[in-house]
């Protein structure tokens with residue numbers, strides 16, 4: 230079998246069916262900074278940062294060197310042992326963790342970090358049973374986290390998933406009943422309080438939420454709602470879990486969304502951007518909470534020393550290169566350009582942030598806000614043809630979101646090119662009458 234036959238057979242033998250439109254999935258062979266290359270040698274500007282994970286651009290030599298140096302020493306140690314990068318990383322995270330989030334635990338995937346957070350919350354509220362989540366949240370694809378996420382139509386796993394209680398959250402672009410954002414926020418806080426008191430049987434362990442809803446439509450929750458939830462948790466002794474897997478390590482323009490909003494949860498998850506391209510995730514927990522006892526949380530590869538060494542180098546690089554400031558600067562530039570583009574391209578209904586957590590919602594009509602689904606998938610396809618990978622969101626029933634979230638250390642020219650291409654493809658889509 231030659232290499233192209235091998236690749237073809239590999240493609241046809243994967244257990245994950247390609248999603249509609251993904252049949253011609255790009256095969257990536259190389260990445261550097263904000264650029265990736267496919268197996269035909271084509272170059273793309275990656276505005277997805279590979280699922281918003283390469284906050285520091287891909288293959289940064291400081292990260293690769295640290296990982297290789299660690300590989301020469303030891304690549305695997307089971308959780309019964311400490312390793313140097315484990316302890317170094319933990320000390321480093323303590324220096325930058327918000328408030329009293331001084332206890333740190335690790336795993337390799339965001340979904341498992343969320344499960345770890347839920348387990349620790351349960352451990353600290355014995356006798357209580359319920360975890361409340363927001364209706365458009367996304368927390369992962371393990372059995373538990375999928376159940377905690379926006380409900381999947383025809384979800385085949387329902388019979389073996391734990392149950393969560395979902396509450397509504399404010400949506401500044403689509404507030405309920407013609408309310409304004411602040412009234413919507415107040416209404417949702419009062420519904421949350423009602424749910425804790427009367428909407429569930431028994432006590433509530435935790436409220437788990439993303440500070441900015443990521444995959445569920447990129448919704449920037451109003452500060453009044455974030456503060457109100459914190460206050461309600463304090464009043465009812467409920468643990469507040471913030472899932473920062475998507476917002477952590479500079480994406481919002483601060484190291485964590487907790488810093489950006491000035492609110493400290495009781496447990497916070499992190500993932501994606503921490504590993505500099507290596508798999509790593511985990512939780513930071515308040516030192517007021519009890520820790521896990523032996524055996525309550527341990528995964529064979531959960532403390533992968535190579536990823537930890539890479540993470541130490543990644544955090545050093547994020548700080549040394551002032552990537553939080555770069556996120557703010559690129560984000561401000563992108564937002565200003567997007568507003569200019571929106572003057573010409575009526576498909577743009579809304580522009581969202583903060584920092585380089587940037588997206589636009591495409592709508593058929595600015596008054597009705599009806600999602601422009603075909604236009605959004607055309608933006609992706611036409612972007613690919615022009616060498617730019619835009620993020621899309623087909624989750625949470627919308628599917629009309631375009632995300633422009635390159636690595637935080639992309640150049641001004643790259644940011645500008647991405648926006649030129651976006652402007653261009655929106656123009657051609659409008660000219661073709663697609664919405």
Ligand SMILES: Cc1ncc(COP(=O)(O)O)c(C=O)c1O
Nearest residue numbers: 338339340367368369443474475
């Ligand atoms: C907020 C949030 N939580 C959890 C996850 C799950 O992370 P992973 O895919 O690493 O399991 C994601 C991934 O997109 C996420 O955005």
